[in-house]
Amino acid sequence: MARLAMVLDLKKCAGCYACVVSCKMENGTRPGVNWNQVRTVEWGEYPGARQTFIPTQCMHCDNPPCVKVCPTGASSKRDDGIVTVDYDKCIGCRYCLSACPYGARIINERDITNFDGKITPYEEEGYRVHRLNVVEKCTFCIQRVTKGKLPACVVNCPGKARIFGDLEAPDSAIKKYIEEHQALNVKGTGIYYVPPEGLDLAQLPPELREPAFVSWWQDVVHPVGKTILGIAAVAVAGSLVINSARKGE
Amino acid sequence: MVNEKLPDSLERFSLAERLGHWSHAISFIALLLTGLALVFRGFGAALGSEGLKFFQQIHHFMAYPFTFLTLLILAVGAPKATVQWLKECFTWTKSDWSFIRAYPASFFGFKTVLPEQGKYNAGQKLNSILTIIGFLVMIATGWPMLFPASFSPGLVAWARPVHSLGATVLGAVLIGHAYLAILHPHSRESLKGMLKGSISLEYARVHHSLWVKRILNDKRPPSA
Numbered sequence: 001m002a003r004l005a006m007v008l009d010l011k012k013c014a015g016c017y018a019c020v021v022s023c024k025m026e027n028g029t030r031p032g033v034n035w036n037q038v039r040t041v042e043w044g045e046y047p048g049a050r051q052t053f054i055p056t057q058c059m060h061c062d063n064p065p066c067v068k069v070c071p072t073g074a075s076s077k078r079d080d081g082i083v084t085v086d087y088d089k090c091i092g093c094r095y096c097l098s099a100c101p102y103g104a105r106i107i108n109e110r111d112i113t114n115f116d117g118k119i120t121p122y123e124e125e126g127y128r129v130h131r132l133n134v135v136e137k138c139t140f141c142i143q144r145v146t147k148g149k150l151p152a153c154v155v156n157c158p159g160k161a162r163i164f165g166d167l168e169a170p171d172s173a174i175k176k177y178i179e180e181h182q183a184l185n186v187k188g189t190g191i192y193y194v195p196p197e198g199l200d201l202a203q204l205p206p207e208l209r210e211p212a213f214v215s216w217w218q219d220v221v222h223p224v225g226k227t228i229l230g231i232a233a234v235a236v237a238g239s240l241v242i243n244s245a246r247k248g249e
Numbered sequence: 250m251v252n253e254k255l256p257d258s259l260e261r262f263s264l265a266e267r268l269g270h271w272s273h274a275i276s277f278i279a280l281l282l283t284g285l286a287l288v289f290r291g292f293g294a295a296l297g298s299e300g301l302k303f304f305q306q307i308h309h310f311m312a313y314p315f316t317f318l319t320l321l322i323l324a325v326g327a328p329k330a331t332v333q334w335l336k337e338c339f340t341w342t343k344s345d346w347s348f349i350r351a352y353p354a355s356f357f358g359f360k361t362v363l364p365e366q367g368k369y370n371a372g373q374k375l376n377s378i379l380t381i382i383g384f385l386v387m388i389a390t391g392w393p394m395l396f397p398a399s400f401s402p403g404l405v406a407w408a409r410p411v412h413s414l415g416a417t418v419l420g421a422v423l424i425g426h427a428y429l430a431i432l433h434p435h436s437r438e439s440l441k442g443m444l445k446g447s448i449s450l451e452y453a454r455v456h457h458s459l460w461v462k463r464i465l466n467d468k469r470p471p472s473a
Contacts, residue, residue: 069409071286071293072301089298091305093287094397098406217410222289225417232421235356236428243358243434 002080003167004140005174005190006154007183008055010199012161015040015053019153019162026141026152028126033108035138036153041203052196055153055162056205058083058104058138059189065214066096066105075135080166081190082140090134097135099214102205105137140164259453259464261368261442265326269319270443273380276315280387281420283308288413309395316388337369338377345371355435368460376426383419387412 015038023029023036036057044050060083067075067083074089075096097105111132113119119127130136141151145164149155154162165174177183183192184201188208195201262270283304286292293301323331344364348371354361363370369377390408393400400408430440436456442448453461 071288071290072298073290073294074298091298091302093305094394094405095409097397098402098409211406213406213410217413221410221414221417225414226289228417228421229424232424236424239357239428240432246358247434 001168003190004060004081004145005165005167005192006140006151007163007174007177007181007192007194009159009161009163009181009183009194010052010054011181011194011196012159013038013053013055013157014159014161015051016158018156018158019055022152022156023138026144027130027139028122029130029136030108030110030127031112031114032110033106033130033136035104035106035136041199043198043200050196050198052199054193054203056102056104057153057191058140059102059186059191059205059208060138060140061189061208063188063208063210065099065101065210068210068218069095069099069214071095082142082145083137084139084142085135085137087129087131087134092133092135094135099211101209101211105135107133107135109133255465256450258447258449259461260447261453262446263327263330264446265322266330267443267446269322269327269331272314272322273319273384276311276318277419277423279311280308280315281416281423283311284412284416285420288416312388312391312395316392334369334377335381337367338374338381341371341374345374348372349375356429356433358434365458366456366460367463368457370456372429376422379419379422383415383422386415387419390415 017038020034020036020038024034027035029035036055039054039056040051041054042049042051060081064075064077064083067077070076071093072089072091074086074091075083076086077083092107094107097107108130109132113123113127141149141153144151150164151162154164163174163177165172167175178185178192181194183194184204185192186205186207189205191205193204195204286296286301286304287308296304344366347364348366351361351363352372355363390412393405393408394412397405429436430443431437438448438452439456450461
């Protein structure tokens with residue numbers, strides 16, 4: 001077992017967007033499709049005004065609501081903690097888009113390229129993987145991580161604000177970092193933040209709470225619906241049996 | 250005095266009414282079968298992704314005839330009969346309630362006395378009401394899922410469980426409705442009314458005696 005996770009040290013983040021750019025370069029996503037974002041937060045009055053940057057992305061939840069609602073099993077949680085989307089299985093039903101509390105998923109339906117009417121060899125390569133009408137999101141750069149490399153956003157962060165690793169490995173560097181810097185876990189997810197002094201913690205992504213419609217749908221409507229259909233079928237079968245038995249009398 | 254000859258059969262549904270019924274029936278069954286696969290994972294997994302994608306396309310396509318075709322047929326071909334049907338469905342008398350109470354025993358083949366019924370018995374009225382309400386719920390929750398960009402994300406999210414629940418309730422109604430019309434020994438003749446348009450006088454007298462009395466009285470010229 002493993003639990004891959006990421007620390008975002010906001011004290012070190014300079015808001016340079018190298019993570020956003022390197023993510024697009026590594027993953028070859030379409031124009032307008034970003035798997036990670038950087039949000040700017042400001043507080044205080046001059047001369048004590050402060051500013052910080054909060055990078056966000058797929059949180060790789062412990063119990064991902066997106067996986068729970070996926071009708072095909074395209075979205076799944078790997079043993080190493082990564083939440084993935086199998087593009088071959090995805091039918092683009094958007095259930096997961098509604099279910100994700102962090103808005104981390106995106107479905108690209110528009111066939112747009114970087115240059116009008118032209119497609120670069122780089123794009124050709126990227127778009128072969130990232131088809132239209134399937135759901136995409138951050139994969140922790142699974143293609144790199146499974147080869148022992150770090151995610152592109154981690155490698156390319158000039159401030160070294162991103163720390164990636166396995167929480168369950170012996171001598172886990174990320175675990176040490178979390179302890180030393182008192183990183184806060186967004187509960188229920190694989191993401192940690194080191195907040196700068198004075199930041200209202202409510203600005204960070206909230207701890208994982210399954211949206212109410214997901215619980216209602218999966219835990220109430222599914223069993224109730226099956227029961228209703230079952231009762232109707234049993235009533236009809238019972239009527240059929242009794243009526244044909246009486247006919248024979 | 251005119252020598253009255255009673256007809257062998259009575260016209261029950263005009264061609265437009267029957268077409269309206271079947272356009273709803275066919276589109277609904279297609280939507281139900283394809284929709285269940287999009288809800289219950291076991292069913293969807295059995296189809297595989299390509300199969301499920303195909304089901305999804307059928308589901309989206311059938312939304313159009315389901316929503317518009319039946320309404321169009323009824324509005325153009327049988328507006329008066331449709332209004333009359335709606336009026337009757339939403340008018341509940343004491344005898345309707347006692348029919349509902351007495352009917353379960355009859356359904357399972359036990360002898361009971363059912364109160365006299367009009368053109369639609371209380372069970373048919375109930376089926377109609379559930380179908381109408383279900384139709385409204387399904388289109389109100391279905392279209393937002395098909396065009397999520399035009400609706401609020403919260404509405405789209407909650408449309409999913411409501412749509413699924415509505416589908417299973419309507420599926421149960423359909424199972425009962427189809428069984429009574431096709432197989433149940435007491436009522437299966439009623440299917441003829443929806444296929445040929447007419448039912449035998451004998452069947453009508455037993456099942457819809459108030460309706461028979463009314464139309465035979467209407468036909469009889471008033472005696473001076």
